[in-house]
Amino acid sequence: MATRIRPSSKRCAVIGGSGFLGRHLVEKLLGKGYTVSVFDIRQSYELPGVTFHQGDLCDKQALLTALQGVSLVFHCASPAPASDDKALFQRVNIQGTQTVLQECHKIYYNKDRLNSIKEMLLVLTSSASVVFEGTDIKDGREDLPYAKKPIDYYTETKIEQEKLVLKACDKENGLLTVAIRPHGIFGPRDPQLVPILVDTARRGKMKFIIGDGSNLVDFTFVDNVVHGHILAAESLRPESPICGKAYHITNDEPVRFWDFMSDILVGLGYAAPRYHLPYTLVYGLSLLLWLLSLLLRPLVAFKPTFTPMRVALAGTHHFYSCSRAKQDMGYKPVVGLKDGIRRTVESYPHLRHGA
Numbered sequence: 001m002a003t004r005i006r007p008s009s010k011r012c013a014v015i016g017g018s019g020f021l022g023r024h025l026v027e028k029l030l031g032k033g034y035t036v037s038v039f040d041i042r043q044s045y046e047l048p049g050v051t052f053h054q055g056d057l058c059d060k061q062a063l064l065t066a067l068q069g070v071s072l073v074f075h076c077a078s079p080a081p082a083s084d085d086k087a088l089f090q091r092v093n094i095q096g097t098q099t100v101l102q103e104c105h106k107i108y109y110n111k112d113r114l115n116s117i118k119e120m121l122l123v124l125t126s127s128a129s130v131v132f133e134g135t136d137i138k139d140g141r142e143d144l145p146y147a148k149k150p151i152d153y154y155t156e157t158k159i160e161q162e163k164l165v166l167k168a169c170d171k172e173n174g175l176l177t178v179a180i181r182p183h184g185i186f187g188p189r190d191p192q193l194v195p196i197l198v199d200t201a202r203r204g205k206m207k208f209i210i211g212d213g214s215n216l217v218d219f220t221f222v223d224n225v226v227h228g229h230i231l232a233a234e235s236l237r238p239e240s241p242i243c244g245k246a247y248h249i250t251n252d253e254p255v256r257f258w259d260f261m262s263d264i265l266v267g268l269g270y271a272a273p274r275y276h277l278p279y280t281l282v283y284g285l286s287l288l289l290w291l292l293s294l295l296l297r298p299l300v301a302f303k304p305t306f307t308p309m310r311v312a313l314a315g316t317h318h319f320y321s322c323s324r325a326k327q328d329m330g331y332k333p334v335v336g337l338k339d340g341i342r343r344t345v346e347s348y349p350h351l352r353h354g355a
């Protein structure tokens with residue numbers, strides 16, 4: 001019979017802990033004296049103080065094993081937004097999240113009183129994009145309605161996932177939940193932003209600015225996102241105002257999308273984009289390409305670089321207010337944007353021009 005592990009407030013689980021954000025979160029938690037169970041479909045590193053459980057989020061038994069002895073769960077697993085596999089998003093983000101909620105309930109109810117879990121705490125990594133429909137958002141607050149026409153399957157399922165988690169918050173039944181909505185996470189080891197940007201530059205496609213280049217966007221250094229998650233976890237108590245709510249976590253320094261991209265590109269030795277293209281033209285073309293890729297899918301598989309979502313992200317304003325997080329949990333970014341960009345650029349020597 002498996003040994004029962006007594007839960008401790010310094011033991012937690014990170015679902016998706018092998019990923020970019022997950023690993024940064026795990027490292028910070030270890031530094032704060034937590035021991036961590038990582039649950040992920042892959043194992044990408046080893047660290048003292050971390051127990052790895054390799055498995056799929058939808059596998060109840062595997063998940064239950066990983067959550068033994070834990071009363072704090074961070075859920076930051078998701079398929080990559082670049083995928084267009086609708087079934088995968090539904091399975092992982094919706095069914096997988098339902099499984100997480102069920103297993104959290106099970107841990108709470110199956111506790112023999114010796115375990116003395118007061119509450120199960122669940123911190124979900126949602127996304128500020130749950131309110132983004134492809135049009136400008138300026139200083140958006142958490143009370144903006146969810147996107148009625150989500151721009152892709154990723155966004156569609158992140159909305160459902162957040163609704164499920166917030167609705168499950170139930171003080172009477174010992175499950176406390178909160179959702180963190182980061183935006184544009186960047187930093188060392190990010191598999192998306194810098195690699196996509198550099199790849200686009202290396203293919204000679206980073207010459208153009210979509211629109212007039214004045215659109216303001218939030219980019220959030222990964223340490224700030226981690227800080228927001230840990231603050232949320234440590235503030236999550238039955239009497240706390242954060243129970244069952246969503247919180248924007250950003251760098252709180254909106255920046256022109258194209259200035260941010262140029263700073264990274266120039267920092268890595270590439271030329272900044274210079275020529276302007278009209279936004280509506282590029283967006284229209286991206287829609288056409290996307291439709292074409294769907295129609296031709298049975299014959300040829302091609303993935304357009306310029307998806308409608310990416311063009312919308314590159315050509316509109318989308319920045320969010322963090323005043324709710326500041327007020328309810330004392331959030332303040334710990335790393336400024338300039339410093340974050342410098343640290344990020346330095347962490348990618350292999351992506352420098354000519355490397």
Ligand SMILES: NC(=O)C1=CN([C@@H]2O[C@H](COP(=O)(O)OP(=O)(O)OC[C@H]3O[C@@H](n4cnc5c(N)ncnc54)[C@H](O)[C@@H]3O)[C@@H](O)[C@H]2O)C=CC1
Nearest residue numbers: 016018019020021040041056057076077078125127184185
């Ligand atoms: N990167 C960004 O800019 C933003 C990310 N987010 C959210 O942050 C979270 C983390 O994102 P990243 O670290 O950037 O992504 P990532 O792709 O680096 O990490 C996700 C992790 O989830 C794991 N995973 C995927 N499917 C799984 C499954 N079926 N069972 C178990 N594990 C599974 C992956 O193996 C991976 O390690 C995601 O929920 C994402 O939606 C939200 C806003 C912005």
Ligand SMILES: CC(C)=CCC[C@@H](C)[C@H]1CC[C@H]2C3=C(CC[C@]12C)[C@@]1(C)CCC(=O)C[C@@H]1CC3
Nearest residue numbers: 183184193196197200217218305310311313314
């Ligand atoms: C703010 C935010 C939510 C960022 C998320 C990260 C990615 C969606 C971006 C990271 C690199 C970006 C990028 C483009 C679109 C958005 C990203 C993928 C372009 C494809 C937009 C059109 C171009 O001219 C090239 C860009 C390359 C980098």
